[in-house]
Amino acid sequence: MLSNIYHLAIQWCSFILLRLFLLEKNSQLLYAFYKMDLLENRSKLLSIAKEAQGNSFAPYSDFTVGAAILTRNGKIFSGCNIENVSFGLTICAERVALFKAVSEGEKDFLALAIYAPKLVTPCGACLQVLSQFVSAPDEFIVISSDGTGRIGEWTLSQLFPFPFTSF
Numbered sequence: 001m002l003s004n005i006y007h008l009a010i011q012w013c014s015f016i017l018l019r020l021f022l023l024e025k026n027s028q029l030l031y032a033f034y035k036m037d038l039l040e041n042r043s044k045l046l047s048i049a050k051e052a053q054g055n056s057f058a059p060y061s062d063f064t065v066g067a068a069i070l071t072r073n074g075k076i077f078s079g080c081n082i083e084n085v086s087f088g089l090t091i092c093a094e095r096v097a098l099f100k101a102v103s104e105g106e107k108d109f110l111a112l113a114i115y116a117p118k119l120v121t122p123c124g125a126c127l128q129v130l131s132q133f134v135s136a137p138d139e140f141i142v143i144s145s146d147g148t149g150r151i152g153e154w155t156l157s158q159l160f161p162f163p164f165t166s167f
Ligand SMILES: [Zn+2]
Pocket: 092, 093, 094, 095, 122, 123, 124, 125, 126, 127
């Protein structure tokens, strides 16, 4: 009787371990596929950012910016910079895209594309706000294009290694 229980316990343990192993392997496979997909989708993300640039409201600086952000669920949200006659109320394209996504229930992100007349990175304010909603900053990719064929690419960790996280 005792040996039967022992045998059953061993069987269950090995079954659970096998399941965990398969799950882990499966998620790594899925992640590899996702990475491949992301590489292929860089141009898609940039073209959505370029399209958003067309809606930019920048009568003061004339520096028009478009952004597109990819959620962990695979959705893309776009944004443009919106200036105001009261300059301090101006908001960057990156935060517009992010806030649109968060307001639609998205809380984790994988990549951000920026399209501007110059090769730029997000400002410090946008990087801080982004950091709040990125669970894997080492893997989060920021892609930037100035439309001349030059493309910059960084991870969030490279651009903003020490975000403010608690008080
Ligand atoms: Zn900004």
